[in-house]
Amino acid sequence: MPVLICPVCGAENPISGEKCLKCDATLDGVTPLDAPVEGLSGDESLGSPTKDEQDLPGLLQSLKDEGDIGEVEESLQNGLASNDDLSDIFAEKEASDEEVVPDWLERIRQRAKEEPDAIGDVTQKISAALETIADDKDENKHDDFQSWIENIRKPGSAHSEDQPANELKKENLPSRLSDEDWLMRIRKAEGKLPEGPDPTEQKGNSLLQWLIALEEGRETPSKLGDETSAADEEGDEFSSPITSGDYQVVNEQTQKIATPFKDVLDIDRLMVDISDEEQEQVNLFETVVTQENQAGQQHRPLRKIKHWIWRLVISLILISGLTASLLVWDNADISGAFLSPQNAAFLSWSEARQPGGSLLFIVDFQPGYFSEIMQISKPILGMMLEKDMEISLLSTTPSGELLFENLLAESTGEELAFTDLGYLPMSSLAAYGIANHVENELLQTPESPIVLPAEGYDGILLLSDQAEDVQIWVEQLTALMPETQVLLLLTSQAGPLSLPYWESGQVDGMISGVVEAAAFESAVSGQTVSPVGMRAYQLGSGLMVLMLLLGLTLKNRPDKDDIGEGAQ
Amino acid sequence: MKKILSAIIIIATGLLTLAGYLFREALSPVLALFTDWAILLIGIAGILGIGYLLRMHILRVAKKQKGNFYSIFLIIVFLLTVISGITLSPQSEYFKDMILNVQIPVEASLLGVVAITLLYTSLRVVRIQGWTPLSIGFLSSALIMLILNSGLIGFKPDSLAGRIAGFIQRMPVVGARGILIGMALGGLIVGLRVLLLLDRPLGED
Numbered sequence: 001m002p003v004l005i006c007p008v009c010g011a012e013n014p015i016s017g018e019k020c021l022k023c024d025a026t027l028d029g030v031t032p033l034d035a036p037v038e039g040l041s042g043d044e045s046l047g048s049p050t051k052d053e054q055d056l057p058g059l060l061q062s063l064k065d066e067g068d069i070g071e072v073e074e075s076l077q078n079g080l081a082s083n084d085d086l087s088d089i090f091a092e093k094e095a096s097d098e099e100v101v102p103d104w105l106e107r108i109r110q111r112a113k114e115e116p117d118a119i120g121d122v123t124q125k126i127s128a129a130l131e132t133i134a135d136d137k138d139e140n141k142h143d144d145f146q147s148w149i150e151n152i153r154k155p156g157s158a159h160s161e162d163q164p165a166n167e168l169k170k171e172n173l174p175s176r177l178s179d180e181d182w183l184m185r186i187r188k189a190e191g192k193l194p195e196g197p198d199p200t201e202q203k204g205n206s207l208l209q210w211l212i213a214l215e216e217g218r219e220t221p222s223k224l225g226d227e228t229s230a231a232d233e234e235g236d237e238f239s240s241p242i243t244s245g246d247y248q249v250v251n252e253q254t255q256k257i258a259t260p261f262k263d264v265l266d267i268d269r270l271m272v273d274i275s276d277e278e279q280e281q282v283n284l285f286e287t288v289v290t291q292e293n294q295a296g297q298q299h300r301p302l303r304k305i306k307h308w309i310w311r312l313v314i315s316l317i318l319i320s321g322l323t324a325s326l327l328v329w330d331n332a333d334i335s336g337a338f339l340s341p342q343n344a345a346f347l348s349w350s351e352a353r354q355p356g357g358s359l360l361f362i363v364d365f366q367p368g369y370f371s372e373i374m375q376i377s378k379p380i381l382g383m384m385l386e387k388d389m390e391i392s393l394l395s396t397t398p399s400g401e402l403l404f405e406n407l408l409a410e411s412t413g414e415e416l417a418f419t420d421l422g423y424l425p426m427s428s429l430a431a432y433g434i435a436n437h438v439e440n441e442l443l444q445t446p447e448s449p450i451v452l453p454a455e456g457y458d459g460i461l462l463l464s465d466q467a468e469d470v471q472i473w474v475e476q477l478t479a480l481m482p483e484t485q486v487l488l489l490l491t492s493q494a495g496p497l498s499l500p501y502w503e504s505g506q507v508d509g510m511i512s513g514v515v516e517a518a519a520f521e522s523a524v525s526g527q528t529v530s531p532v533g534m535r536a537y538q539l540g541s542g543l544m545v546l547m548l549l550l551g552l553t554l555k556n557r558p559d560k561d562d563i564g565e566g567a568q
Numbered sequence: 569m570k571k572i573l574s575a576i577i578i579i580a581t582g583l584l585t586l587a588g589y590l591f592r593e594a595l596s597p598v599l600a601l602f603t604d605w606a607i608l609l610i611g612i613a614g615i616l617g618i619g620y621l622l623r624m625h626i627l628r629v630a631k632k633q634k635g636n637f638y639s640i641f642l643i644i645v646f647l648l649t650v651i652s653g654i655t656l657s658p659q660s661e662y663f664k665d666m667i668l669n670v671q672i673p674v675e676a677s678l679l680g681v682v683a684i685t686l687l688y689t690s691l692r693v694v695r696i697q698g699w700t701p702l703s704i705g706f707l708s709s710a711l712i713m714l715i716l717n718s719g720l721i722g723f724k725p726d727s728l729a730g731r732i733a734g735f736i737q738r739m740p741v742v743g744a745r746g747i748l749i750g751m752a753l754g755g756l757i758v759g760l761r762v763l764l765l766l767d768r769p770l771g772e773d
Contacts, residue, residue: 081645261572367668368675399671402664425610429603467744480589492717496740515719534719541718545711551691552707 002032026191054517118227127259215226325535342502343520346487346509349459350383350524357458358390361418362473363400364427365465369491370403374410377489377526381411392419392457396430396469427469431476459485459508465498474498478506488512622646712736 004013004027011022016031017023120430137160238277339347365373384391393404408416424430460477464470470488477486488510496514502510511520513535520528585602588595624641649666656663668693690710694703715721722729761767 054772112667259614276600338722338730340725366675367671368679370672371676399667401658402668406668425607425614429606429610436745459584480592496737497744498739500741500745512718515717518719538720542715543684544655545714547687548690548707548711548714551687 004030004032006030049126090427096275121472127408130272223343267532302512315548318540321539321543322536325539326533339519340522342499342507342510343516343523345502346380346511349487349509349518350380353384353387353389353458354388356388357387358392358456359384359455360392360421360460361404362430362460362462363393363395363397363463364430364473365403365491366397366471367399367403371533372491372514373489374407374463376491377463378408378411379517379521380489380511381408383524385412385416389458390419391416394421394430395423396425397429398423399435409485427472428476431473457484461489463489465491465494467494470498470501471495473503474506490546512515709739713740 002015004017005011005014005027005029006013006020006023007030008025009020011019011020013027013563017027020027085090141261179200192343345372393401395401395404397403404418405415408418411441460471462470467490470490474486474488477484485508486502488498490512492513492515495510498507498510498512499502501507511517514534578663581602581639584595584598588599622643629636629643652660652663652666658664673714690707697703713736716737723733725731725734758767762769
């Protein structure tokens with residue numbers, strides 16, 4: 001009996017229908033076709049999900065009461081008992097239906113003509129009943145599959161060697177699944193089905209063959225990009241029997257993407273009953289994974305190379321520029337440098353020292369800042385040593401003594417003696433101890449009893465790299481020893497936050513950073529050329545500014561990695 | 569009871585230290601004792617920290633975890649330093665050179681890496697968040713401070729430009745003072761809550 005098959009949802013419609021009874025799509029231009037299986041629509045014959053299984057007992061009971069279900073069950077039971085293959089049931093049933101249409105089916109069709117909404121419900125319930133009965137058959141399917149695997153694994157197996165895998169598949173799979181379905185016929189009728197054998201069959205590229213080849217080492221997993229390009233060249237279309245028009249839309253979008261899962265999907269479609277929605281999700285997932293891999297493979301190496309080149313260029317500019325500034329251009333004119341008030345106060349204090357006085361140096365900086373501190377303290381140490389001042393040292397870093405020794409050696413070019421008062425951990429503890437005349441008994445030795453003297457120094461000079469440490473020292477010393485002069489030699493990072501202590505009068509002088517040190521040295525020695533490293537410092541600062549500006553202007557749009565990492 | 573005892577010790581130590589600022593001559597021996605105890609405890613904490621770190625790296629090597637090569641390297645260098653320090657003494661020239669010639673370049677390199685990382689991170693702030701008042705303020709202040717502190721432009725302190733530059737250079741102080749005032753107010757509030765028994769840091773006992 002000719003029917004119209006909806007091109008959107010695949011539902012069967014009467015020949016006189018203008019619109020699909022299921023999805024209301026127009027049926028204009030649809031070629032009438034013979035119904036493949038009476039009583040089973042296309043999607044039902046492929047095992048669409050039973051949505052109303054909860055209602056099955058009621059339906060079965062009502063059909064039994066009418067005496068129709070008995071005929072169905074009897075014919076199906078007979079079919080199951082006589083034939084192992086489910087396809088035979090359908091084949092037999094189809095053959096018998098062509099000759100004699102049962103009364104119950106005639107009534108359903110009559111009702112469907114009268115009530116368009118009833119056709120889907122009733123046919124779905126009948127197919128659900130058939131599937132419930134056919135569940136036992138699924139177990140046989142699984143048994144068959146296991147037996148294939150066992151036959152494949154057996155060395156010298158007739159199946160694995162003599163019989164091609166495709167034959168195995170066709171023999172053992174249910175015939176209803178290997179038969180041409182309604183969509184294939186639509187494609188044939190509309191001339192969309194490619195002539196000739198299936199390209200996958202041409203290549204013998206079934207999952208089974210691929211697995212066998214992989215196990216025997218004859219084939220290696222191919223790269224995605226290669227397969228994609230090969231698929232593009234061959235025009236390999238991922239055409240598969242589908243049960244939904246929506247799926248067809250998705251399939252058209254993904255048809256050019258050949259994936260390593262292609263054959264897996266083929267066999268899964270044959271072996272597993274999945275709904276249209278599940279099929280769409282599979283396709284969507286496959287598309288996302290494939291595109292992600294393709295995008296990654298196409299862009300990541302390029303991006304990596306690009307980033308690597310950028311990093312290399314920036315590193316080379318930085319290293320070569322700084323090296324050149326140290327070797328060639330280290331002769332900046334600093335004659336125009338101005339002394340800040342705090343620097344001028346420091347200079348006045350230094351010039352006012354009398355020969356033979358005593359100074360306490362407090363080393364409270366990390367070794368990483370040694371170079372900067374050395375540049376800052378060099379002119380002061382030179383002045384103090386010229387006046388033959390007695391120097392004592394207290395350190396709050398474990399390597400303080402070594403650092404100060406190096407500092408003296410670098411500043412004066414010779415090793416000078418100084419009194420080491422020892423190491424006191426923590427700035428707060430040391431400041432508190434020195435201000436309270438605490439005897440550092442732990443550092444005392446019989447030869448040299450070390451006592452922290454708080455008085456008798458012309459000044460306390462703090463060498464520090466942290467504004468927080470400066471705060472502790474200055475606040476403790478000026479509160480407990482207001483008569484003692486405190487002076488600061490700081491790194492540039494500690495300078496700004498320590499400036500208020502100078503402005504408030506708690507500190508008698510201060511130098512912070514290389515620039516102020518250069519101005520101080522120029523004022524002390526009268527030289528007009530910057531100290532070593534001044535140009536490198538300026539060039540480094542300039543390069544940092546330049547990179548900031550370039551980075552902001554060249555690329556101010558976030559890329560995917562930035563957003564992802566930022567979100568994390 | 570335990571908590572009460574701890575609270576009594578803490579309060580007594582705090583009060584004695586505070587009294588040391590007021591009665592320095594009388595309490596100097598007590599403060600010296602406290603200072604020595606503190607130094608001793610800090611030393612013990614340092615030894616415990618070193619032991620914990622060493623144990624962690626030994627376990628990493630024993631379990632062959634990722635990056636165990638670095639742990640092996642660390643253990644070897646640690647043992648070498650300890651043995652040479654004990655045998656040669658810290659006054660040895662060889663030991664001094666070994667420490668300083670390693671420590672100074674390594675720390676300076678780390679600071680350089682931090683500078684570049686901060687530069688890159690500040691660029692990413694703009695890339696991720698876009699041009700917001702926060703990012704604009706952050707980057708413009710970074711640029712201005714870099715230029716001012718580089719010494720490329722000199723200002724006479726008494727001139728208008730020098731005063732403007734001085735004003736800009738005081739901006740970090742403004743922020744820091746704001747934070748300090750906030751911390752002080754927060755501390756005051758917490759202290760009041762403890763005094764009024766709204767908070768009990770040492771528990772209910």
